Amino acid sequence: MPKRDREATRARLLEAARLRFAREGYDATSVRDIAGDAGVDATLIFRYFGSKKRLFDEVTADLPAGLPDGPEEELVARMLRAVVFHDWTRYGGEHPLVAMLRSSAHDDARQRIRREVCDTYVDALRDLAEGGDRELRAELLSAWLVGIGILRSVVATPALAGASADDLAPHVEAVASALLGRPMRGAPGSEG
Amino acid sequence: MPKRDREATRARLLEAARLRFAREGYDATSVRDIAGDAGVDATLIFRYFGSKKRLFDEVTADLPAGLPDGPEEELVARMLRAVVFHDWTRYGGEHPLVAMLRSSAHDDARQRIRREVCDTYVDALRDLAEGGDRELRAELLSAWLVGIGILRSVVATPALAGASADDLAPHVEAVASALLGRPMRGAPGSEG
DNA sequence: CCGACAAGTCAGCGTTCGATGACTTGAAAG
DNA sequence: CTTTCAAGTCATCGAACGCTGACTTGTCGG
Numbered sequence: 071m072p073k074r075d076r077e078a079t080r081a082r083l084l085e086a087a088r089l090r091f092a093r094e095g096y097d098a099t100s101v102r103d104i105a106g107d108a109g110v111d112a113t114l115i116f117r118y119f120g121s122k123k124r125l126f127d128e129v130t131a132d133l134p135a136g137l138p139d140g141p142e143e144e145l146v147a148r149m150l151r152a153v154v155f156h157d158w159t160r161y162g163g164e165h166p167l168v169a170m171l172r173s174s175a176h177d178d179a180r181q182r183i184r185r186e187v188c189d190t191y192v193d194a195l196r197d198l199a200e201g202g203d204r205e206l207r208a209e210l211l212s213a214w215l216v217g218i219g220i221l222r223s224v225v226a227t228p229a230l231a232g233a234s235a236d237d238l239a240p241h242v243e244a245v246a247s248a249l250l251g252r253p254m255r256g257a258p259g260s261e262g
Numbered sequence: 263m264p265k266r267d268r269e270a271t272r273a274r275l276l277e278a279a280r281l282r283f284a285r286e287g288y289d290a291t292s293v294r295d296i297a298g299d300a301g302v303d304a305t306l307i308f309r310y311f312g313s314k315k316r317l318f319d320e321v322t323a324d325l326p327a328g329l330p331d332g333p334e335e336e337l338v339a340r341m342l343r344a345v346v347f348h349d350w351t352r353y354g355g356e357h358p359l360v361a362m363l364r365s366s367a368h369d370d371a372r373q374r375i376r377r378e379v380c381d382t383y384v385d386a387l388r389d390l391a392e393g394g395d396r397e398l399r400a401e402l403l404s405a406w407l408v409g410i411g412i413l414r415s416v417v418a419t420p421a422l423a424g425a426s427a428d429d430l431a432p433h434v435e436a437v438a439s440a441l442l443g444r445p446m447r448g449a450p451g452s453e454g
Numbered sequence: 455c456c457g458a459c460a461a462g463t464c465a466g467c468g469t470t471c472g473a474t475g476a477c478t479t480g481a482a483a484g
Numbered sequence: 485c486t487t488t489c490a491a492g493t494c495a496t497c498g499a500a501c502g503c504t505g506a507c508t509t510g511t512c513g514g
Contacts, residue, residue: 074480074491094367097289101472111493116473172367174416175286184417192419203429205421209413210406210433213422217409221401224366225376227384229397230405237395241402241441248436266461266510292501303463308503 080118082108085160088129092162092169096126096176126173130182133166136190142198143255146211146246147239149191153215154222155235164223167216187212200251211249272310274300277352280321284354284361288318288368318365322374325358328382334390335447338403338438339431341383345407346414347427356415359408379404392443403441 086107090099101122105112119125137148153165161169167186173179195208218238221227236257243256278299282291293314297304311317329340345357353361359378365371387400410430413419428449435448 076491079491095287095289095364097287098367100470102470110491112472113474113494114492117492122472171363171412171416172287175290175364180416180418184419187413187417188419203421206425206429207433209419209422210410210430210437212419213409213413214402214406214437215409216412216417217405217407218402220363220408220412221379221405224363224372225379225408226372227376227380227401227404229395230401233398237398238402241399244440245402245406245437248440249433268461271461293503294501302461304502305464305504306462309462314502 076118079108079110079114083110083115083118083125084129087125088160089162091126091129091173092164092166095172096179097173101125127178130166130170130179133186137194140258141255143253144258145194145198146215146250146254147235147242147256147258149194149215150218150238150242151235153219165219168219168223171220187216191215195250198250198252207249207251211246214245268310271300271302271306275302275307275310275317276321279317280352281354283318283321283365284356284358287364288371289365293317319370322358322362322371325378329386332450333447335445336450337386337390338407338442338446339427339434339448339450341386341407342410342430342434343427345411357411360411360415363412379408383407387442390442390444399441399443403438406437 083104087099087104090104090107101112101115104125105115115122115125119128137145137152140148153167156165158164158166167183170179170183174183191212192205192208195211196204199207201207218230222230222233239256241256243254246254246256275296279291279296282296282299293307294304296317297307307314307317311320329337329344332340345359348357350357359375362371362375366375383404384397384400387403388396391399393399410422414422414425431448433448435446438446438448
């Protein structure tokens with residue numbers, strides 16, 4: 071492995087930027103911070119990405135892919151695990167959506183968040199909901215997941231911060247069933 | 263009324279700072295921005311508040327008071343109206359908690375948010391919940407309210423952004439009843 | 455009308471920001 | 485070993501940042 075490796079350096083910059091932007095937001099992060107974490111000169115950021123803004127765009131563009139497969143009745147449980155209990159160390163310990171909210175003063179970031187929330191969560195939930203206001207029900211359930219993620223990781227509310235996915239399972243089951251109008255399961259493999 | 267009024271100028275600075283901090287977050291707001299909005303020189307901020315940080319503290323310290331009175335069964339409905347449907351123009355159109363999340367990279371802001379969420383929402387809901395995990399249920403319901411506020415105002419999800427309090431009432435009733443383990447009403451004065 | 459004092463302004467400090475262009479250095483090819 | 489070219493660094497720019505001390509100006513009591 072050569073000591074001067076364009077792709078490796080680019081990747082280190084992306085990694086460092088992802089962490090900084092997630093933890094401290096866009097404005098509080100400087101290009102010198104990122105370059106320092108990556109162990110290179112800040113100039114390379116402009117060489118490789120053009121500007122701080124474009125680096126941010128590239129970091130927030132490649133959000134991790136969708137949800138694991140599984141039965142419909144466990145979709146909300148899988149979503150909760152994906153949002154809250156997944157290992158998000160690469161994003162400073164929080165779901166990238168929650169982390170990106172820190173930069174939500176920028177319209178670009180807001181649009182990206184909306185697209186992500188709507189395309190991967192609301193859309194999937196709408197197909198499961200019953201009744202005339204399926205869209206609203208789907209969004210209300212998405213709001214719950216987002217709120218749990220925020221209260222757990224940003225606000226660090228005591229009970230939620232220490233709760234496990236299994237602790238939340240019965241309540242997931244109750245709320246998801248109530249909002250979607252059909253029986254849902256709170257944890258993978260639970261029988262009743 | 264004199265043209266040079268210390269208290270009035272101080273109040274204008276606080277008002278301008280509240281809006282800027284809420285809309286754009288702490289880091290993206292400069293003292294010159296605030297002073298410009300207030301129509302005075304930026305130096306007065308340091309004269310009256312000592313530093314930008316202390317101005318932020320003072321702005322976020324006087325969060326609006328609690329909830330309107332009413333029957334227990336409508337507490338969640340009142341909370342939803344307070345969080346989401348109140349007139350928050352003084353805070354850039356969003357609940358101050360949601361707005362303050364933009365500055366959540368700063369630990370002080372996080373602590374303030376936690377205190378506010380726990381003291382005024384979780385505490386009140388815990389007293390209503392049934393069962394052994396009342397604290398967790400109360401936090402899960404608070405998470406829902408926070409999530410609705412965020413999806414509605416920050417993410418601007420389509421159905422929620424256009425929904426009225428009455429549209430949400432039946433779902434508030436269903437979710438609140440499910441989480442608290444006792445019958446709740448979704449809208450003030452609803453009989454069914 | 456006139457000092458006196460507070461309210462408000464001005465010029466500028468030192469630092470850091472994003473960004474640029476000229477430069478140096480490492481490694482692969484001949 | 486030398487040439488060559490990309491990878492990486494350095495010096496620095498102009499602007500904006502938070503903040504300070506000296507200054508000006510409005511509004512009083514006398």
